[in-house]
Amino acid sequence: MLSERETQFYIGGNWHEPVNVMRLPVVDPASEQVIGHVAAGTANDVDVAAAAARQAFPAFSKASVSERLGLLGRMHALLKERAETFAEALVMEMGAAISFARASQVPFATEHIRVQMEILEKYRFLTIEGRTATVKEAIGVCALITPWNWPLYQITAKVAPAIAAGCTIVLKPSELSPYTALLFAELMHDAGIPAGVFNLVNGTGESVGAALASHPDVDMISITGSTRAGVLVAQAAAPTVKRVVQELGGKSPNILLDDANFSEAVAKGVLAGMRNVGQSCSAPTRMLVPAHRLDQVEELASATARAIRVGAPLDPSTDMGPIANRAQFERVQVMIQAGIDDGAKLLCGGLGRPAGLESGFFTQPTIFSKVTSDMRIAREEIFGPVISIMPYKDDEEAIAIANDTVYGLGAHVQSSDPERARRVAARIRAGQVHINYPAWDGAAAFGGYKRSGNGREYGVYGLEEYLETKSILGY
Structure with missing residues (x-):
């Protein structure tokens, strides 16, 4: 199934085969052999994906908590059902030991979805004190840039809270370990994601990542990667004053x-x-x-x-x-x-x-x-x-x-x-x-001081990164 998706993007609820684009090799690190290729997206592909996400945002941001819980529940069930397929993909694309993929990489990724379901059930999007109401609303279109070292785990750590918040998404996984992301896009489609709510564009940080960071239709960007990559994303995002969440390097x-x-x-x-x-x-x-x-x-x-x-x-x-x-x-x-x-x-x-x-x-x-x-x-x-x-x-x-x-x-x-x-x-x-x-x-806040980043992921702290705060006085 994966072979027919390798060079495709998932945009607006459909799979698209980009034309006249470069192909990026995927290398099995255990054999050093090229085992496939993915399409290298461009700024034009980002434009199409961002437009799809922007168009889907008004309706999805108003989806009820029960609707979002239902979607997360289907995602969770499908990921558990397909756990072995994801584990085998992790072996192929990044050389994870199969025992570790089965015991940690996939179960922890699944847990990120479950934790967000648990939080969403009890989260108060409206609080009132005196005559002032505080409303938490979805921030908008979110660009999510994920790394090669925990490919599936970092996807669910970002996608699950974004969905819980009512945001729409453009995902750019690492081009070095892209197979789990393609499998995840299939999972999202099969879970019944509304068209445009989740979009996937493969490619390099220099092209797709940079285009997402600077895109005027992207309201927030969340990146897990090197400190150098995080700095470049923040610089590119600055002119459009979008929210930037970074989980970067460490020396613990x-x-x-x-x-x-x-x-x-x-x-x-x-x-x-x-x-x-x-x-x-x-x-x-x-x-x-x-x-x-x-x-x-x-x-x-x-x-x-x-x-x-x-x-x-x-x-x-x-x-x-x-x-x-x-x-x-x-x-x-x-x-x-x-x-x-x-x-x-x-x-x-x-x-x-x-x-x-x-x-x-x-x-x-x-x-x-x-x-x-x-x-x-x-x-x-x-x-x-x-x-x-x-x-x-x-x-x-x-x-x-x-x-x-x-x-x-x-x-x-x-x-x-x-x-x-x-x-x-x-x-x-x-x-x-x-x-x-x-x-x-999976509910403990995760993120860094100093050059390890800004913002937090996981649990309620991760959810709130995808929310804006509105005060209504005289409520």
Whole structure:
């Protein structure tokens, strides 16, 4: 089914085959082979999609809560029904290990829809205090730009609240991992989305992304991507004064306080930092540990990393597949070399592919120790399975190191004393802090301080990004 959709866009309730457009290759990162092509959209395609979304907005923004709940419910049911198809697409387009796609990538994406249904059922779009009413209304046409590392998860994190709010949508997924987006457009059609409410245009950030960011008919743009991409989008959006929500880069710290259970905290910290092959903007890749426990941490961390099974992503026993694309694979290799050049202590992993893997964008799980804040591997986002262990002398220094970054997306704190952990968490300048590796919460606000972005996603906080606030006095 996907093959006939590869070079099509979904606009105004129908599939369109653009003519005389470039085709962009889709590469299987495990084999390095081209497995398909998608159409590279242009500003003209964006014009058509934005017009369809604009035309659909007046009616859809007035749809009742029950109508929007019904639509979200059908989306949720279809995603659960087609979970294996989406999981297999994630393996093809970005090399996700099938076990991880099944256990995390798809279920968490499904949960974003369920959470929005739960919120929509009880959300108060009208509140009255005295003679003043406050009304929350759909902001309008929303351009959604999603990344290659969590392709489906980030689509539902944006589409579900936009639908719940009554907005209309133009989606531009990453051209590097576009198959889940095409499958999602089919799902939206089969869920009975009104024509023009959801539109999909594939293409590059330089063409489609830029056209959406500057488009006068787009009222809001939400982007998940690199800080560089977020800056370009904000600059392009400024002349039309549209709302810009950005979830960007990170360099998240993981502070292990001296009273933590180290045998558990170190192992879980390595796995958290290398989850999704380290390709998560909030991955805790800076492990901050007491200097007097450094030898113990090095031993525990190395043992955990060496036990990670890297291999064919379709093998259910594989823990870690390849890096998602060539450019990122090469970036990770450059940063591993930078760690070596800067004098960090290489504990395990290193340059090149793991033994026995001669092709594919496979990378060795790599851990450096004795990393200092002036090293590139401590300052720049690597986006690969690379952990930097950084020693500290006391809690004050740990907090200072944690905050010594231009980013502020996520952070972790480990301690056997909950109150002590809370005190440290309160002082970390990041949008989300995890204490003792809690379960993922799809309703918890997610977003960044500093250069990690603006605005919040997930839960009620994500919904409200898609709403305008109107005061009516004398109500």
